[in-house]
Amino acid sequence: MQPPPKPARPYLLQYLRDAWLRFNLTRILGALALMISALVAGIVGFMWIENYSFLDALFMTMITVSTVGYEEVAPLSDAGKLFVSVYIFFNLLILAYLLSVLSAYIFEGGLRTMFAMLKNDQQIRHYSGHVIVCGFGRNGRKAYLELRASGADVVVVEQDEAILSAAPNDEHGPMAVVRGDATLDESLRAAGIERARALITALPKDADNVFVTLTARELAPGITIVARASLKSSETKLLRAGANSVVMPDEIGGSHMANLIMRPEVIRFLDMISGLGPHRLRLEELRTEELRPELRGQSIRQLDVRSRTGSTVIGLRHEAGGFTISPPSDLAPGPGDVMLFLGTEEQIVRLLDLFRAV
Structure with a gap:
């Protein structure tokens, strides 16, 4: 029943x-x-x-x-x-x-808007393992589009109707939105914080991001939190509040511009990986437990990823915490290890089809 x-x-x-x-x-x-x-x-x-x-x-x-x-x-x-x-x-x-x-x-849409809101609420209730994006400004919108392009379920928390109405149409489907203040417990609960796997807080004020981080960590102790910061002094506060990672867009932008002068080809390659260049590349990761059962325990040479898919194994994160760049072909990933792959969209799709367990 x-x-x-x-x-x-x-x-x-x-x-x-x-x-x-x-x-x-x-x-x-x-x-x-x-x-x-x-x-x-x-x-x-x-x-x-x-x-x-x-x-x-x-x-x-x-x-x-x-x-x-x-x-x-x-x-x-x-x-x-x-x-x-x-x-x-x-x-x-x-x-x-x-x-x-x-x-x-x-x-003129008033009644239709009400029905859309009820449908949106039902959609969020069915989400599990999704990502919550607090703030739909420039950074929040970019994070949302990247997550949706990667196939993740995303819930946006934003209280400014003007920002939401100016948002472009989502080619991946209707956008799940909680119209409310992200610093309030009820807004995060409405976004399904207890069922979410990660939260990105990209509000304009650092103090608000600290408050969201504290609230989210209290409501969902195991959630992964990525926070935006404008000031260097806010980075430590966000980490103390419970953020797993802190991103400073202004600092990253300055380094990016300097590297365009000193190392232009490296930056162009990084742009390809981030999807900003004309020929987009994709990074993907697979845990050993996600491989097909018959492939577990094989070495990188035996997996033969390059010839079978065209993508490349560029790194291996070990369960113990170490990281191996360009791992040797004789290395066999152990339990809990994570392999990192680089390739085009088609190559990565082929990799997941051939190697990931259904």
Whole structure:
């Protein structure tokens, strides 16, 4: 027997409520004000023209507005008939205006946005082993696109609607988004922090990145955290807060520009690996346990990766923590070791097809 579906989460209900309030709030309030004014005008008009009591005037106003066709309290005078004719005409205009506001909400995307948000929430609930990207600025967007291109499931946490609306269409499918403050526990929980394998925090302020790191490490002690920093002094704080790695884009950019002068061909080769060059190369890793059972325990020569796939074994990280660059052909990867491969996209795809266990 399947468990009953969980109710919508508080952050989602809050977002939908805010979306409703943001949608043409002036028009909705204007329509309500017109309706109230019409009711007041009807009551006052019947009391003044026909000398009705308040209760009789309210009754005549309601049956006139609702067009139910009940009999009048008393026969109307000529002035009363003229008043009712004009009153019905203006009420029809007000009703038409109210219907136009509601129709605009449905057809201009308000209702569709609500359904999309509910679908997005269900999508995130089914994710496991995904990556959370906090902040969708330049760095966060680039990280998102790279992760999606590599086939990873990604959830973006961003509270600025302008940034999200300016995001390009994702060719890999709809973007899973939590619209909220990444420094809040409920936003990270909504992104599935307990089920995620990694988190990238790329918020503009270093203090916010420190706070996200602390929160994420508390909510998911085993998660891998990569944090962005602008100041060198923030690097140590982020590492103390629990980040596994800290990236400083400004520092990397300066080194990159200097190396373009001193070592231009090396940088062009690195650009190919990072996907910035005209001929993109791809780095891939495989743990020994991920190899097909019949290939485990074989040496690099016996695996014959180069002739079978065209890719190259460029490194081997040992279980003990050491690293071997260009490992010798007689070296056999042991349990827990990780082999690093370099090749084109087609070569790496062929490598994974031939060597990785299904």
